[in-house]
Amino acid sequence: MTGTQQLADDVGLRRYEYSDDETVLAADLGPGRDASVDVLDETVIVVVDGEQYDLELSGDARAFIRNGVLTIEVDA
Secondary structure, eight states: EEEEEEETTTEEEEEEEEETTEEEEEEEOOOTOOOOEETTTEEEEEETTTTEEEEEEEEEEEEEEEEEEEEEEOOO
């Protein structure tokens, strides 16, 4: 199952559910943007061009940005 929500005004966050216990969220932040991501407990903190976005998740999460693509992997 997939779905889309907004991370920022110009960034869609796409959700992919691969099984009952694995979900991946992905967003194309675009080239050349100043972005970082961190996970604190069940909150993913994304900073894009000085704007902070907090995503509350349930489960263990790992997050990284590679080549302008934000990926968040969540295990239920």
